[in-house]
Amino acid sequence: MNFLPGKSYSERECILSVRGISKFFGSITALKGVDLDVRREEIHVLLGENGAGKTTLVNILYGIYRPDSGVIKVFGRDVKIGSPKDAISYGIVLVQQHPMLIDKMTVAENLSIGFRKLGYLKSPKSIKNLVDEYSSKYGITVDADALVSDLSFSEKQEVELIRALMLDAKLLILDEPTTMLTTYERKKLFSILRKLIEEGRSVLLITHKVIEALEISDWITVLRRGEVIASRPRNAYMVDELVKLVVGESENVGQLRHSELNTASNIRQRPEVLSIKELVVANDVGGIAVRGISLNVNPGEVVGIAGVSGNGQKELSEALAGLRRVRSGKIFICGLDLTNKGPGERVKAGLAYIPEERLKYGIVGEMSVAENFILKSYNSFSKYGFIVMNKVLRDVEEAIQTFNIVTRGPLEKVKALSGGNIQKLIVARELRSNPKVVVAHNPTLGLDLRSAALVRELILKVKLNNSGVLLISEDLDEVIGLSDRVAVMYRGSIVYEADKTTISRNTLERAMLGLVDV
Amino acid sequence: MFELKVLRRYEVSSKRKLAIYATSFIVGILTFTLLEVLYGANPYDVISKLFIKPLTSYSDFQVTVRYAVPIGIISLGLALTYKSGIYSIGAEGQMAMGAIFAAWVAYSLSYLESPTSIITALLAGSLGGLLWGLIPGMLKGFFNVNEVLTTLMFNFIAYSLTDYLIYGPWRSPRAYGFPLTEPIPKSFTIQSYDGIPLTNTVILIFLIVAMQVIIKKSVIGYQIRAYGANPVAAHASGISLLKIAVICLTISGALAGLAGSLQLLSIHGRLGPKSWSVTEGLGYTAIVSAWLARLEPWAILPSALLLGALVNGGLTIKAVLGQPEGIVNIMNGIILLSIIAAEFFINYKLIVRVGR
Numbered sequence: 032m033n034f035l036p037g038k039s040y041s042e043r044e045c046i047l048s049v050r051g052i053s054k055f056f057g058s059i060t061a062l063k064g065v066d067l068d069v070r071r072e073e074i075h076v077l078l079g080e081n082g083a084g085k086t087t088l089v090n091i092l093y094g095i096y097r098p099d100s101g102v103i104k105v106f107g108r109d110v111k112i113g114s115p116k117d118a119i120s121y122g123i124v125l126v127q128q129h130p131m132l133i134d135k136m137t138v139a140e141n142l143s144i145g146f147r148k149l150g151y152l153k154s155p156k157s158i159k160n161l162v163d164e165y166s167s168k169y170g171i172t173v174d175a176d177a178l179v180s181d182l183s184f185s186e187k188q189e190v191e192l193i194r195a196l197m198l199d200a201k202l203l204i205l206d207e208p209t210t211m212l213t214t215y216e217r218k219k220l221f222s223i224l225r226k227l228i229e230e231g232r233s234v235l236l237i238t239h240k241v242i243e244a245l246e247i248s249d250w251i252t253v254l255r256r257g258e259v260i261a262s263r264p265r266n267a268y269m270v271d272e273l274v275k276l277v278v279g280e281s282e283n284v285g286q287l288r289h290s291e292l293n294t295a296s297n298i299r300q301r302p303e304v305l306s307i308k309e310l311v312v313a314n315d316v317g318g319i320a321v322r323g324i325s326l327n328v329n330p331g332e333v334v335g336i337a338g339v340s341g342n343g344q345k346e347l348s349e350a351l352a353g354l355r356r357v358r359s360g361k362i363f364i365c366g367l368d369l370t371n372k373g374p375g376e377r378v379k380a381g382l383a384y385i386p387e388e389r390l391k392y393g394i395v396g397e398m399s400v401a402e403n404f405i406l407k408s409y410n411s412f413s414k415y416g417f418i419v420m421n422k423v424l425r426d427v428e429e430a431i432q433t434f435n436i437v438t439r440g441p442l443e444k445v446k447a448l449s450g451g452n453i454q455k456l457i458v459a460r461e462l463r464s465n466p467k468v469v470v471a472h473n474p475t476l477g478l479d480l481r482s483a484a485l486v487r488e489l490i491l492k493v494k495l496n497n498s499g500v501l502l503i504s505e506d507l508d509e510v511i512g513l514s515d516r517v518a519v520m521y522r523g524s525i526v527y528e529a530d531k532t533t534i535s536r537n538t539l540e541r542a543m544l545g546l547v548d549v
Numbered sequence: 550m551f552e553l554k555v556l557r558r559y560e561v562s563s564k565r566k567l568a569i570y571a572t573s574f575i576v577g578i579l580t581f582t583l584l585e586v587l588y589g590a591n592p593y594d595v596i597s598k599l600f601i602k603p604l605t606s607y608s609d610f611q612v613t614v615r616y617a618v619p620i621g622i623i624s625l626g627l628a629l630t631y632k633s634g635i636y637s638i639g640a641e642g643q644m645a646m647g648a649i650f651a652a653w654v655a656y657s658l659s660y661l662e663s664p665t666s667i668i669t670a671l672l673a674g675s676l677g678g679l680l681w682g683l684i685p686g687m688l689k690g691f692f693n694v695n696e697v698l699t700t701l702m703f704n705f706i707a708y709s710l711t712d713y714l715i716y717g718p719w720r721s722p723r724a725y726g727f728p729l730t731e732p733i734p735k736s737f738t739i740q741s742y743d744g745i746p747l748t749n750t751v752i753l754i755f756l757i758v759a760m761q762v763i764i765k766k767s768v769i770g771y772q773i774r775a776y777g778a779n780p781v782a783a784h785a786s787g788i789s790l791l792k793i794a795v796i797c798l799t800i801s802g803a804l805a806g807l808a809g810s811l812q813l814l815s816i817h818g819r820l821g822p823k824s825w826s827v828t829e830g831l832g833y834t835a836i837v838s839a840w841l842a843r844l845e846p847w848a849i850l851p852s853a854l855l856l857g858a859l860v861n862g863g864l865t866i867k868a869v870l871g872q873p874e875g876i877v878n879i880m881n882g883i884i885l886l887s888i889i890a891a892e893f894f895i896n897y898k899l900i901v902r903v904g905r
Binding site: 113114116352353354373374375376377378379384386391392393394395396397398402405406407409410413416417418420 | 557786787788
């Protein structure tokens with residue numbers, strides 16, 4: 032957008048130049064002859080679907096993987112990046128997707144750790160001055176004295192940005208930085224990035240969101256199945272064309288393909304599959320996060336809960352899954368009181384749970400795809416106390432096909448899969464046992480277009496089985512698109528409820544900000 | 550200018566892992582040898598007595614097997630427990646309880662004929678160990694009490710109970726004043742063949758196969774592995790800590806109890822005080838053996854044999870070279886530390902830079 036016409040791109044200095052990078056994992060080709068040029072003062076977006084090889088490329092640039100062939104030049108000099116420390120010494124800094132900070136320390140204390148270059152421990156006071164300086168310069172608003180555990184996700188991300196600046200990053204790499212951000216937070220991040228490049232730095236931003244790429248970039252490189260499909264200035268792309276380049280087929284997956292499913296309405300009133308009465312739940316530090324919520328989900332109904340992240344959605348979903356104790360109130364699944372019962376009993380009662388924190392709650396990374404697939408239904412695959420592996424493998428192969436999960440096979444460790452494919456695996460697992468009620472928390476967070484569309488379609492299909500869905504999502508379009516009824520959560524309470532026929536986006540947005548008297 | 554850099558390794562081949570393990574193990578042995586040299590021993594002598602003779606000379610090998618079998622049986626239970634992320638160090642006490650229960654059966658049901666007698670005593674011994682694991686298991690499952698502390702403390706209770714019995718009600722009047730119990734009746738003795746406890750060895754091999762199948766193929770083994778690898782996700786899918794803790798600690802307790810009763814019936818024949826005890830510290834050695842085998846049941850066969858040889862060699866060194874009492878424990882500790890260090894070198898690499 033801020034494409035500077037005054038100076039032609041070819042004249043600009045290349046900070047990073049990659050030629051012919053290939054990487055193979057066994058017989059799988061992750062990257063094939065990838066070329067990439069990041070110029071000075073450029074926001075360069077690397078765009079591609081899950082499994083396109085974006086993260087592999089980042090890992091190579093950051094010294095975590097060695098490329099099997101190809102060369103990397105930094106400021107025109109041939110370099111070998113053998114470790115993150117090497118990368119940092121060349122001015123390449125990765126801003127972690129999941130900030131790695133110590134919760135019980137303040138921002139300044141976190142930032143004072145481990146900077147050999149600045150003297151081993153820089154004093155928190157001088158750090159505070161530095162943070163203040165960055166705040167006025169780039170519009171970063173994080174408080175140096177705040178405890179990290181009190182920060183929101185986007186604030187933690189800002190701390191990581193400050194850390195990168197302290198390391199004197201010439202090239203900042205951000206891997207899917209917006210997945211956990213609200214619209215407002217995303218705009219703020221982008222404006223910070225703009226200011227950073229104005230003073231001579233460059234940014235390589237990895238994303239699967241086409242809209243986002245168009246919003247922020249100067250240059251877009253499209254990666255598909257490990258190959259560079261296109262690499263041009265942002266203005267040289269047409270929107271429709273870009274979508275096609277990313278997805279690779281003419282099929283229009285951007286549209287919600289499930290319009291007929293969505294309109295199909297066979298909601299029955301009773302008995303409710305999920306009934307929540309006056310639920311009160313505390314957060315980790317003992318404060319009240321959910322303040323007396325009452326809500327019913329009927330068979331064949333999708334109830335959406337919209338809201339800005341951090342308004343009690345996490346605590347609500349964990350209480351429903353049996354991972355967090357309830358202070359007061361009741362939870363019924365198909366009429367059964369399961370208020371303070373364990374997760375096992377809820378699974379038996381017909382609850383499926385698609386958690387927000389997939390790696391923590393959803394999968395066992397060290398185990399295989401097949402073993403993770405049966406995590407909730409291993410008993411139905413067992414005979415005389417032993418797991419019948421043939422049966423498991425047959426079902427897993429089928430799920431891999433149906434859900435289009437990109438993996439080297441059922442025996443690959445799940446931690447080797449990309450985020451989107453892990454989510455597809457979790458959804459496949461949760462829905463295979465025909466649950467009565469599905470609690471889904473940000474189910475399409477971080478997924479590419481195709482995967483997100485698939486997950487949404489599957490959620491809608493749940494309705495056909497006379498089961499219900501509670502969809503807790505920060506993606507307002509998703510909530511509006513899928514739900515029969517929408518409730519808005521603000522500061523632990525439901526402040527607004529609307530039927531599908533009466534939903535207005537504007538009203539919902541106002542309610543999300545706490546402007547309830549709509 | 551001297552600089553030490555620690556870098557994370559991301560892709561480690563299994564060949565390299567094996568090489569790192571072998572190297573660390575050898576470094577451990579060499580460290581121990583160095584310690585012995587400081588005591589004035591000849592290094593060649595130490596290595597030969599510690600390592601080579603116990604595995605090559607037949608008469609020494611017989612003794613090695615006597616140690617290796619109980620180490621192996623106990624390691625199997627510990628491997629299962631460690632896979633679930635529960636760290637029991639209570640095998641020593643469970644083994645002692647197994648010996649007490651087996652001895653109790655032998656004294657009170659002395660009229661039983663072989664093999665009924667032996668089977669009953671072994672079952673009782675397993676039950677004793679099982680109960681000694683059950684209590685820490687329930688404490689862990691219900692109240693999340695740290696199992697390292699409880700299992701360790703239960704070892705001391707078992708030692709004290711043994712002491713009470715051998716100085717008190719079970720003390721033999723015919724042991725020349727030594728605190729020993731009566732020898733167990735003949736019908737309860739497990740015969741050795743040519744100095745090798747063959748029955749015990751067969752039991753060990755059977756248990757290795759069984760444990761391999763349980764861990765890899767059974768539902769409970771699956772639950773245990775899942776719990777160990779990600780307790781939060783396992784909990785979310787309905788696998789309860791109570792079930793895992795109780796099952797792991799009772800199985801490992803029962804196996805340790807079985808090992809204790811086998812040692813009583815085939816080797817020792819009576820209960821005695823610390824220096825003549827049935828357990829001989831093997832419940833601790835088995836911890837090293839389980840980790841050396843990387844918690845893989847099949848690998849426990851060679852690792853138990855190796856540790857059996859080292860215990861045998863260590864005792865020889867203690868006797869022949871006149872070393873202090875704790876020398877075998879010191880050796881165990883050094884080797885365990887080396888194995889833990891191997892884990893570090895698998896995940897990280899060290900780069901030393903000298904000069905600028």
